Amino acid sequence: MSGHSTYEPKTGFERWLDMRLPVIRMAYDTVLTFPTPKNLNYWWTFGGILSLCLGIQIVTGIILAMHYVPHVDYAFNSVERIMRDVNYGWLVRYIHATGASMFFLAVYIHICRNLYYGSYKAPREVLWILGCVIYLLMMATAFMGYVLPWGQMSFHGTVVITNLFGAIPVIGPSITTWLWGGFAVDDPTLNRFFSLHYLLPFVIAGVVVLHIWALHVPGNNNPTGVNVKSKEDTVPFHPYYTVKDGFAISVFLILFGFFVFWFPTALLSPDNSIPANPLVTPAHIVPEWYFLPFYAILRSIPNKLGGVIMMFSAIAVLFVLPWLDTSKVRSMRYRPTIRLYFFIFLLVCLVLGFCGAHEPAEQVIPGVTTFTLGDYDLNTMVWLSRVAALYYFAYFLLITPIMGLTETPLPVPESISEPVLSHPASGSAQAAAASNKG
Amino acid sequence: MLRKGLTLAAFGLALVAGPAMAATTQAELKDIHWSFEGPFGKFDQVQLQRGYKVYREVCSACHSMNLMYFRNLGQKGGPFYDPKYPNPNENPYVKSLAHDIQVGDIDQDTGDPVKRPATPADKFAAPFPNEVAAAASNGGKAPPDLSVMAKAREGGPAYIYSILTGFVTPPAGLTIPAGKYYNPYFPGDLSGSWTGSPDHVPQGGVIGMPPPLAPNKVTFDDKTPSTVANQARDVAAFLAWAAEPKMEERKQFGLGAMIYLVIFSVLLWFSYRRIWRNVAH
Amino acid sequence: MSDTVVRTNPDPQAPGEDPNRRDFIHIVASVAALGAVGGLAWPFIDQMNPAGDTLALASIEFDLSKVVEGQQVAVKWRGKPLFVRYRTPAEIAAAVKDDHADLRDPQTDESRHKPGKPQYLILIGVCTHLGCVPNFKGGDYGGWLCPCHGSVYDTSGRIRKGPAPKNLAVPDYAFLSDTKIKVG
The missing domain is CATH 1.20.810.10 (Cytochrome Bc1 Complex; Chain C)
Known part of the structure; x- marks a missing residue:
């Protein structure tokens, strides 16, 4: 669909069809070559x-x-x-x-x-x-x-x-x-x-x-x-x-x-x-597992409209992500600091899923009662999901833009071929990073 | 780096997949070994036959099985399957089982509702004409349909077995309304009817079903002792089959499919290694 | 994630490689892929075949005492009309008389009913032309006339005139008692 086509019709029928509907050319260019x-x-x-x-x-x-x-x-x-x-x-x-x-x-x-x-x-x-x-x-x-x-x-x-x-x-x-x-x-x-x-x-x-x-x-x-x-x-x-x-x-x-x-x-x-x-x-309304993180965000807000807005915002924020990321480097292979925040983000998504599968008032650590903050005890699913939801949004709205400006990325290779050619033992990031540092 | 993330992800998934704790409580279900467990497990046909007898002679007085047809009893994998009769509608034993039951029909000449002996193509007859009637005769709550009961409760057959064998005398301090029964395996919240310490509310709930089984209530045709435990185990196995009658076919098909996929993956792996062998990447 | 085997020689015709063996593994893998698709295709095709509940209704029992002489009763069997006909002696005689007439689909009347029961004619009431339901007591032969394209059947259900190629089909059935049949 872009660039030069290298397709050359071989048979008479292919030439005939290529003049009229270049469908074979399209398949050739997009899938084969x-x-x-x-x-x-x-x-x-x-x-x-x-x-x-x-x-x-x-x-x-x-x-x-x-x-x-x-x-x-x-x-x-x-x-x-x-x-x-x-x-x-x-x-x-x-x-x-x-x-x-x-x-x-x-x-x-x-x-x-x-x-x-x-x-x-x-x-x-x-x-x-x-x-x-x-x-x-x-x-x-x-x-x-x-x-x-x-x-x-x-x-x-x-x-x-x-x-x-x-x-x-x-x-x-x-x-x-x-x-x-x-x-x-x-x-x-x-x-x-x-x-x-x-x-x-x-x-x-x-x-x-x-x-x-x-x-x-x-x-x-x-x-x-x-x-x-x-x-x-x-x-x-x-x-x-x-x-x-x-x-x-x-x-x-x-x-x-x-x-x-x-x-x-x-x-x-x-x-x-x-x-x-x-x-x-049913005693327990739980959505399918793939909706649980969003369900947890919905329930973490003690207000009907607020919960709905936050839930849809959690998806909407993905749409603007390209303009939130200020980093000049694409791959997190060369961005060790944000990489850590990213793994925390993955964990937070799983925590949100975990909260979504449980009742809001349920204790996270069974049998431990701390103190009541606002509406619920601190050791409850609802507070865990609030903290997690906060991180979810902070990752996109704060961490991503700020880190892009403040972090010092590792040296990025000149080309795709460079890291593999210069480090035959390993194509992985750590090896390249370590030796570049040394 | 990503591998570390994966480990975390797997750990997190295990957390998510953990059983969700409900506000209601329930005693831990009894652990029973079933012949149909595991990737190669099969139903025990003789057990299914006994289980059908328990359902027919005890449970069917109150519980419908609206998704079940008599022909199902004689289909492949069913309690009365006979390889001589691949078409279950022709299985004479299934025919005679069906014939023993009266089902409703419409008289072809007068249009009046009539009763006739069932054929293998007929559904199991429901004990009550409709849900309202079922509820009215059972203290206000209709006995649930048992067709997919083994799929409709957490624990499946173990739950059914635990309930059937789990009726005990309520502990002192627990008030059980008349016509109801205490069962620690029935999910419920008993804190309202408990006069003892609020930290020791008994597990379980009150169930409308009286203890349905009793020793020798059903006569098994084989020499299996007709104890409550055996009756409960057999009927739970029968209900597990009824809920998932294609389970054996599924596991068998799956085994073949998985072996094929593993071989296919190995072939593709070698094909992949050969294609990529000269590319630095 | 990390394919560590790296060679810097991009020559596809590297020495020591047997091209036949290389081709062979690709062919086997491709065949296995086709096999997988083919194997999965069968369940997806077979699901359109009659299901268990449809097959269960495939045989019915019918009480012949409900039909009086000269009458026809149509019942539904496998989604199609089944004609149960109590023929008069005159109709039977007419059918037997034509056994050796110029028939498109030659069959004797005797072969179209059960032995000793010539009065009961059991037919699938579907015109062998394009599947319409023929009307009773129509046409020139005292049997059936198909309203769609004018096929005419005689008192034995044999095709006599019109576009239909075959006689009305006789289903598999058996007498369970003197007055009761089982079809299918």
Whole structure:
């Protein structure tokens, strides 16, 4: 999609088609010969893994839609019919259900790789923003998909999440009523969520095309963060990265299969095996694991509107990240100070997830009562999540801009080829850094 | 560096995955060994047959299993599967089991509701015509459907077993309303009906179900002693099968798929090493 | 993360390499990839085949005493109409008389009913042309007439006129008792 095309049609038909619709040329330039930095590590294979995840979800989803009935009286039973009577229905449904978790696992690794290696920095801001859009769409799709089995958690999760919009001043209640198509989550809600759940993956696929397009204009970032200088720095995508991505995909599928075949219910709530009952709320409303950090941020604010704003801000801040980062160096390989803050940030995200899975008033260290600060004792999940949420925002809004200006980065190699050629024993950052210092 | 991060991540995930503590309490479930545990575990067919008998003779008086059809009993992996009859609808034993049960139908000539003996294609008959009737006959709360009970409770079959064998005399100081029963394995919050020390509120809750099992309440066709523990274990196994009837097929398929994937990964690894062998990276 | 084996020689035709062996591992890996896709394709195709609950309804029992002479009862079987016909002696005679007429799909009337039960004709009520449901007592042969494209069947359900290629199909069925049949 950019640069010079080296495609030469070989047969008469290829020449004929190339004049009319250069689709083979496009595939050739984007997949086969695309010059890719030769030092990409396994963290870079998650782009391919994510494409596969999207493909798996779309294919299994289309199959499930052939058997699923989007009606409050039949939804639960139709899912169970898929599990019991449809040929290999259990396989398709468990792939789809596990696939959602695997998709998010892969996307979180993909995002963290971006943060670590500074891939969002110029000239890849649009690429990054498109990625954030995909992530938002994924969250919307996953949420609506979770509604469809119409179990207890589906129903009451929908009630809670749609009520978030009720926090918006003045128009909030009208928006929730509009979302529901009634005065409570009911058949119209289920129907529209089914329709949108079917639609959004194709929107995601469209944005993915833009995402790849935006990737192919500047080309891949790489672990050193140094721009590609010459042909020496790159290899053609095929066969070098098709085989590497293929290997990574195969290993990823082993993890995927492990859940599908032996622990398919590990990531599903037992409450969702109880048909939806609007009269009884489960003892413990917990979203899927991939939403837990945001759920913890939501609950850490003792104000409905404030919580909703903070939760959406936690995602919105990602969009402006390219302009918050003031560092001239892309890769954290050469930024030892912020690297430490980054690992704390990862830990904080996990702590937020941990808090999201527990009741706000629960004690973090069991049996220890300290003193009450404001509304809760200091040794509670809610205070832990407040501290963690504070760090989450501080990382983006304070640490990233300030560190970029104040830190002293390590010497950055001249080119991609340099560190590997000058240090044959190791391509890793520490070796290069240590010897550069010495 | 990233490796360190990964270790932290794994540690954090383990924290997140830990069981969420609820405001309610519940005694730790009894640890039972099941034949269907583990990646190679299979259901014990004879146990499933006994379990079906317990369900049919005891549980089905109050609990429906609306997702179950008689034909399920004779399908591959089911309690009465017979390789001679790959089509469960033709399995004579399943037919006779179904025939013993009356199900509702519509008379083809008059349109009146009638009762007829069930066929393998029929659902298990529900004990009550609807949920309101079920609740009205059971102290205001309908007995839950058991089709996917083993998936619908934390602990699955261990929970079912613990509840069925867990009825004990309530400790002194605990007031149990009439028509209710104390069960330490039933999740609940007893602090309101406890007169003793607030630091020692008994675990568990009050359940509407009276202790359903008793020694020799069900006569097993094999020589298995009909104790409460055996009845509970067998019916829990039956319900585990009913909740996940394709479990054996899933594990079998998974084993093949995983072996294939491992071999495939090794092949790709060698292919990868050969392609990259001359590139410094 | 860190591939430490690094050689500075970028010559793809490095000495000591056997190109055949290199090709072989790639071919095996590619074949394995195709095999994986193929293996997973089957469950995804098979899921469209009739499910367990659909197959369970595949056989029905029917009480023939509900049909009176000269009448036809249509019941639904596997989603299609099943004609249960109690034929009059005149209709049976007409069918037998035509056993050796110029038939498009030659069959004797005897082969289309159970031995000793010529009065009961059990047919799948789907025109063999394009699947419409033929009307009873229509056409020139005292049997059925398909309203869609005018295929005419006689009192034995054999095709006599019109575009349909075959006689109306007789399903697999058996008498359970004198008045009860099981279809499928």
